[in-house]
Amino acid sequence: MIKIKSHSGIYTLTVHQKINTTLEEAWAFFSTPKNLTKITPAYMGFEITSDLVDSMRVGQIITYRVAVLLGIKSSWVTEITHVEKNHFFVDEQRFGPYSMWHHEHIFELNQGKVWMTDRVSYKMPFGILGHLLHALFVKRQLLDIFNHRYQTIEKYFR
Template identity: 30%
Template sequence: MPAFALERLIPAPVERVFALSLDVAVHVESMTAHDERIVGGVGSGLMREGDTVTWDARHFGVRFRMTSLVFDVDPPHGFSDRQLRGPFAEFRHRHTFTPSGDGTLLRDEIEFRSPFGLLGRIVDALVMRRHLIRLIEQRNDTLERRSTRP
Protein backbone atom coordinates (compact mmCIF):
# COMPACT_ATOMS: atom_id res chain seq x y z
CA MET A 1 0.00 0.00 0.00
CA PRO A 2 1.40 3.46 -0.84
CA ALA A 3 2.46 5.53 2.15
CA PHE A 4 4.27 8.72 3.08
CA ALA A 5 5.09 10.78 6.15
CA LEU A 6 5.40 14.53 6.59
CA GLU A 7 6.81 16.44 9.53
CA ARG A 8 6.50 20.07 10.52
CA LEU A 9 7.76 22.03 13.50
CA ILE A 10 5.04 24.39 14.70
CA PRO A 11 6.08 27.11 17.20
CA ALA A 12 3.15 26.51 19.57
CA PRO A 13 2.43 24.29 22.59
CA VAL A 14 1.61 20.65 21.85
CA GLU A 15 -1.78 20.88 23.58
CA ARG A 16 -2.86 23.73 21.29
CA VAL A 17 -1.70 22.05 18.07
CA PHE A 18 -3.35 18.76 19.13
CA ALA A 19 -6.70 20.43 19.92
CA LEU A 20 -6.74 22.44 16.69
CA SER A 21 -6.03 19.24 14.74
CA LEU A 22 -9.26 17.75 16.08
CA ASP A 23 -11.34 20.87 15.39
CA VAL A 24 -13.59 20.26 12.38
CA ALA A 25 -13.83 24.00 11.63
CA VAL A 26 -10.05 24.22 11.28
CA HIS A 27 -10.11 21.27 8.89
CA VAL A 28 -12.84 22.88 6.77
CA GLU A 29 -10.89 26.17 6.77
CA SER A 30 -7.79 24.33 5.54
CA MET A 31 -9.70 22.85 2.59
CA THR A 32 -11.51 25.95 1.29
CA ALA A 33 -9.74 25.59 -2.06
CA HIS A 34 -11.62 22.29 -2.46
CA ASP A 35 -15.02 23.64 -1.33
CA GLU A 36 -15.02 21.12 1.51
CA ARG A 37 -17.95 20.97 3.91
CA ILE A 38 -19.32 18.69 6.58
CA VAL A 39 -22.44 16.77 5.55
CA GLY A 40 -22.71 14.23 8.38
CA GLY A 41 -21.46 13.28 11.82
CA VAL A 42 -19.63 15.81 14.00
CA GLY A 43 -20.63 19.23 12.68
CA SER A 44 -18.72 21.51 15.05
CA GLY A 45 -16.13 21.50 17.80
CA LEU A 46 -13.51 18.88 18.55
CA MET A 47 -13.74 15.29 17.37
CA ARG A 48 -13.39 12.61 20.06
CA GLU A 49 -12.70 8.89 20.21
CA GLY A 50 -15.20 7.01 18.05
CA ASP A 51 -16.61 10.09 16.31
CA THR A 52 -17.36 10.02 12.60
CA VAL A 53 -17.58 12.89 10.16
CA THR A 54 -18.60 12.90 6.51
CA TRP A 55 -16.77 15.37 4.32
CA ASP A 56 -17.93 16.53 0.90
CA ALA A 57 -15.27 18.19 -1.31
CA ARG A 58 -14.23 18.81 -4.89
CA HIS A 59 -11.01 17.19 -6.12
CA PHE A 60 -9.97 16.96 -9.77
CA GLY A 61 -13.21 18.76 -10.66
CA VAL A 62 -15.36 15.98 -9.16
CA ARG A 63 -17.31 16.00 -5.87
CA PHE A 64 -16.36 13.25 -3.43
CA ARG A 65 -17.75 12.17 -0.06
CA MET A 66 -15.65 10.48 2.56
CA THR A 67 -16.76 9.31 6.00
CA SER A 68 -13.90 9.09 8.51
CA LEU A 69 -13.69 7.47 11.94
CA VAL A 70 -11.47 9.02 14.64
CA PHE A 71 -9.76 6.49 16.93
CA ASP A 72 -6.73 5.91 19.19
CA VAL A 73 -7.12 9.42 20.64
CA ASP A 74 -4.29 9.96 23.14
CA PRO A 75 -4.20 13.64 24.21
CA PRO A 76 -1.95 15.44 23.43
CA HIS A 77 0.26 12.80 21.79
CA GLY A 78 -1.76 11.63 18.83
CA PHE A 79 -4.81 10.19 17.15
CA SER A 80 -5.72 8.32 14.00
CA ASP A 81 -8.48 8.45 11.45
CA ARG A 82 -9.49 6.07 8.70
CA GLN A 83 -11.98 6.06 5.88
CA LEU A 84 -15.16 4.10 6.55
CA ARG A 85 -16.77 5.01 3.20
CA GLY A 86 -15.45 7.01 0.32
CA PRO A 87 -13.28 7.16 -2.76
CA PHE A 88 -10.34 5.07 -1.53
CA ALA A 89 -10.07 1.31 -1.25
CA GLU A 90 -8.17 2.11 1.98
CA PHE A 91 -7.11 5.31 3.72
CA ARG A 92 -5.47 5.70 7.15
CA HIS A 93 -3.91 8.78 8.74
CA ARG A 94 -1.88 8.78 11.98
CA HIS A 95 -1.26 12.19 13.58
CA THR A 96 1.47 12.45 16.26
CA PHE A 97 2.48 15.48 18.31
CA THR A 98 5.81 15.71 20.13
CA PRO A 99 7.04 18.65 22.22
CA SER A 100 10.21 20.05 20.64
CA GLY A 101 11.96 23.05 22.13
CA ASP A 102 9.41 25.88 22.20
CA GLY A 103 7.09 24.13 19.77
CA THR A 104 5.50 20.94 18.53
CA LEU A 105 6.79 18.44 16.01
CA LEU A 106 3.72 17.39 14.03
CA ARG A 107 4.05 14.13 12.11
CA ASP A 108 1.48 12.85 9.62
CA GLU A 109 1.70 9.24 8.43
CA ILE A 110 -0.63 8.42 5.54
CA GLU A 111 -1.41 5.03 4.02
CA PHE A 112 -3.77 4.91 1.07
CA ARG A 113 -4.86 2.75 -1.82
CA SER A 114 -7.09 3.73 -4.70
CA PRO A 115 -9.64 1.25 -6.04
CA PHE A 116 -9.55 -0.45 -9.45
CA GLY A 117 -6.49 -2.69 -9.08
CA LEU A 118 -3.69 -1.95 -11.54
CA LEU A 119 -5.35 1.26 -12.75
CA GLY A 120 -5.60 2.45 -9.13
CA ARG A 121 -1.92 1.67 -8.50
CA ILE A 122 -0.98 3.74 -11.57
CA VAL A 123 -3.16 6.64 -10.35
CA ASP A 124 -1.58 6.38 -6.88
CA ALA A 125 1.95 6.53 -8.31
CA LEU A 126 1.36 9.26 -10.88
CA VAL A 127 -1.18 11.55 -9.21
CA MET A 128 -2.65 10.63 -5.85
CA ARG A 129 0.48 10.66 -3.69
CA ARG A 130 1.39 14.21 -4.77
CA HIS A 131 -2.22 15.36 -4.38
CA LEU A 132 -2.45 13.99 -0.84
CA ILE A 133 0.89 15.55 0.12
CA ARG A 134 -0.40 18.95 -1.06
CA LEU A 135 -3.62 18.48 0.95
CA ILE A 136 -1.73 17.62 4.15
CA GLU A 137 0.62 20.58 3.60
CA GLN A 138 -2.40 22.89 3.14
CA ARG A 139 -3.93 21.53 6.34
CA ASN A 140 -0.65 22.00 8.21
CA ASP A 141 -0.27 25.57 6.89
CA THR A 142 -3.66 26.34 8.46
CA LEU A 143 -2.75 24.54 11.70
CA GLU A 144 0.46 26.53 11.97
CA ARG A 145 -1.29 29.83 11.23
CA ARG A 146 -4.08 29.11 13.76
CA SER A 147 -1.69 27.73 16.39
CA THR A 148 0.53 30.80 16.40
CA ARG A 149 -2.24 33.43 16.54
CA PRO A 150 -2.16 35.48 19.74
Protein backbone atom coordinates in the same frame (compact mmCIF):
# COMPACT_ATOMS: atom_id res chain seq x y z
CA MET B 1 9.31 17.75 4.69
CA ILE B 2 6.71 15.73 2.78
CA LYS B 3 7.39 12.34 1.26
CA ILE B 4 5.44 9.41 -0.14
CA LYS B 5 6.77 5.87 -0.26
CA SER B 6 5.23 2.67 -1.59
CA HIS B 7 5.25 -0.72 0.11
CA SER B 8 3.21 -3.87 -0.56
CA GLY B 9 0.62 -2.00 -2.65
CA ILE B 10 0.11 0.64 0.06
CA TYR B 11 1.40 4.20 -0.05
CA THR B 12 2.50 6.14 3.03
CA LEU B 13 2.65 9.92 3.03
CA THR B 14 4.63 11.43 5.90
CA VAL B 15 4.87 15.08 6.92
CA HIS B 16 7.01 16.37 9.79
CA GLN B 17 6.43 19.95 10.89
CA LYS B 18 7.69 22.09 13.76
CA ILE B 19 4.89 24.30 15.10
CA ASN B 20 5.59 27.42 17.13
CA THR B 21 2.96 26.88 19.83
CA THR B 22 2.23 24.89 22.95
CA LEU B 23 1.17 21.27 22.90
CA GLU B 24 -2.21 22.25 24.34
CA GLU B 25 -2.86 24.91 21.65
CA ALA B 26 -1.80 22.56 18.85
CA TRP B 27 -4.08 19.85 20.23
CA ALA B 28 -7.00 22.26 20.62
CA PHE B 29 -6.69 23.31 16.96
CA PHE B 30 -6.11 19.93 15.32
CA SER B 31 -8.55 17.94 17.45
CA THR B 32 -11.42 20.27 16.49
CA PRO B 33 -12.95 18.76 13.33
CA LYS B 34 -14.24 22.06 11.91
CA ASN B 35 -10.66 23.37 11.70
CA LEU B 36 -9.96 20.88 8.92
CA THR B 37 -11.79 23.27 6.59
CA LYS B 38 -9.24 26.00 7.44
CA ILE B 39 -6.25 23.95 6.27
CA THR B 40 -7.79 22.31 3.18
CA PRO B 41 -7.31 24.02 -0.22
CA ALA B 42 -10.42 25.94 -1.30
CA TYR B 43 -10.47 24.29 -4.75
CA MET B 44 -11.42 21.01 -3.06
CA GLY B 45 -14.79 22.39 -1.98
CA PHE B 46 -14.35 20.64 1.37
CA GLU B 47 -17.56 20.55 3.39
CA ILE B 48 -18.28 18.70 6.63
CA THR B 49 -21.82 17.31 6.35
CA SER B 50 -22.18 15.71 9.79
CA ASP B 51 -23.09 17.63 12.91
CA LEU B 52 -20.04 19.45 14.24
CA VAL B 53 -18.82 19.09 17.78
CA ASP B 54 -16.04 21.04 19.41
CA SER B 55 -13.83 18.06 20.17
CA MET B 56 -13.32 14.54 18.95
CA ARG B 57 -13.83 11.22 20.65
CA VAL B 58 -13.16 7.59 19.85
CA GLY B 59 -15.94 6.18 17.69
CA GLN B 60 -16.96 9.56 16.29
CA ILE B 61 -18.13 9.44 12.68
CA ILE B 62 -17.44 12.50 10.52
CA THR B 63 -18.88 12.86 7.02
CA TYR B 64 -17.61 15.13 4.25
CA ARG B 65 -18.13 16.14 0.65
CA VAL B 66 -14.92 16.88 -1.19
CA ALA B 67 -13.63 17.12 -4.77
CA VAL B 68 -11.23 14.19 -4.90
CA LEU B 69 -10.19 14.05 -8.55
CA LEU B 70 -10.69 16.48 -11.42
CA GLY B 71 -13.28 18.45 -9.44
CA ILE B 72 -15.61 15.46 -9.03
CA LYS B 73 -17.27 15.61 -5.59
CA SER B 74 -17.32 12.49 -3.46
CA SER B 75 -18.76 11.60 -0.08
CA TRP B 76 -16.22 10.57 2.52
CA VAL B 77 -16.88 8.97 5.91
CA THR B 78 -14.19 8.72 8.56
CA GLU B 79 -14.15 7.35 12.07
CA ILE B 80 -11.93 8.55 14.90
CA THR B 81 -10.45 5.26 16.08
CA HIS B 82 -7.80 6.29 18.62
CA VAL B 83 -7.32 9.38 20.78
CA GLU B 84 -4.69 10.13 23.39
CA LYS B 85 -5.17 13.78 24.36
CA ASN B 86 -2.22 16.05 23.52
CA HIS B 87 -0.34 13.12 21.92
CA PHE B 88 -2.11 11.56 18.95
CA PHE B 89 -5.34 10.68 17.21
CA VAL B 90 -6.18 8.46 14.26
CA ASP B 91 -8.92 8.81 11.67
CA GLU B 92 -9.78 5.97 9.31
CA GLN B 93 -11.90 6.05 6.19
CA ARG B 94 -15.02 3.91 6.43
CA PHE B 95 -16.43 4.87 3.00
CA GLY B 96 -14.80 7.04 0.36
CA PRO B 97 -12.44 7.27 -2.57
CA TYR B 98 -9.67 5.01 -1.25
CA SER B 99 -9.61 1.27 -0.60
CA MET B 100 -7.92 2.15 2.69
CA TRP B 101 -7.09 5.42 4.49
CA HIS B 102 -5.42 5.44 7.92
CA HIS B 103 -4.30 8.91 9.09
CA GLU B 104 -2.18 9.28 12.22
CA HIS B 105 -1.76 12.76 13.75
CA ILE B 106 1.14 12.70 16.24
CA PHE B 107 2.20 15.57 18.53
CA GLU B 108 5.50 15.58 20.43
CA LEU B 109 7.20 18.23 22.52
CA ASN B 110 10.89 18.62 21.66
CA GLN B 111 13.08 21.48 22.94
CA GLY B 112 10.05 23.61 23.76
CA LYS B 113 8.52 23.23 20.28
CA VAL B 114 5.71 21.04 19.07
CA TRP B 115 6.65 18.55 16.39
CA MET B 116 3.66 17.31 14.47
CA THR B 117 3.77 14.25 12.26
CA ASP B 118 1.03 13.38 9.80
CA ARG B 119 1.33 9.80 8.60
CA VAL B 120 -1.24 8.66 6.05
CA SER B 121 -1.25 5.06 4.87
CA TYR B 122 -3.59 4.55 1.96
CA LYS B 123 -4.41 2.08 -0.80
CA MET B 124 -5.77 2.97 -4.20
CA PRO B 125 -8.85 1.19 -5.57
CA PHE B 126 -9.02 -0.39 -9.05
CA GLY B 127 -5.80 -2.46 -8.87
CA ILE B 128 -3.25 -1.58 -11.57
CA LEU B 129 -5.50 1.23 -12.86
CA GLY B 130 -5.47 2.74 -9.37
CA HIS B 131 -1.67 2.67 -9.31
CA LEU B 132 -1.65 4.41 -12.69
CA LEU B 133 -4.09 7.06 -11.41
CA HIS B 134 -1.82 7.50 -8.39
CA ALA B 135 1.21 8.10 -10.60
CA LEU B 136 -0.66 10.47 -12.95
CA PHE B 137 -2.85 12.48 -10.54
CA VAL B 138 -3.31 11.34 -6.96
CA LYS B 139 0.29 11.54 -5.73
CA ARG B 140 0.65 15.10 -7.04
CA GLN B 141 -2.73 16.09 -5.59
CA LEU B 142 -1.89 14.70 -2.14
CA LEU B 143 1.50 16.45 -2.18
CA ASP B 144 -0.28 19.71 -3.13
CA ILE B 145 -2.88 19.27 -0.37
CA PHE B 146 -0.33 18.53 2.34
CA ASN B 147 2.00 21.28 1.11
CA HIS B 148 -0.96 23.70 1.36
CA ARG B 149 -1.66 22.42 4.87
CA TYR B 150 2.00 22.83 5.82
CA GLN B 151 2.11 26.43 4.62
CA THR B 152 -1.26 27.31 6.17
CA ILE B 153 -0.20 25.85 9.52
CA GLU B 154 3.07 27.83 9.36
CA LYS B 155 1.11 31.06 8.89
CA TYR B 156 -1.57 30.20 11.45
CA PHE B 157 0.92 29.48 14.25
CA ARG B 158 3.33 32.29 13.46
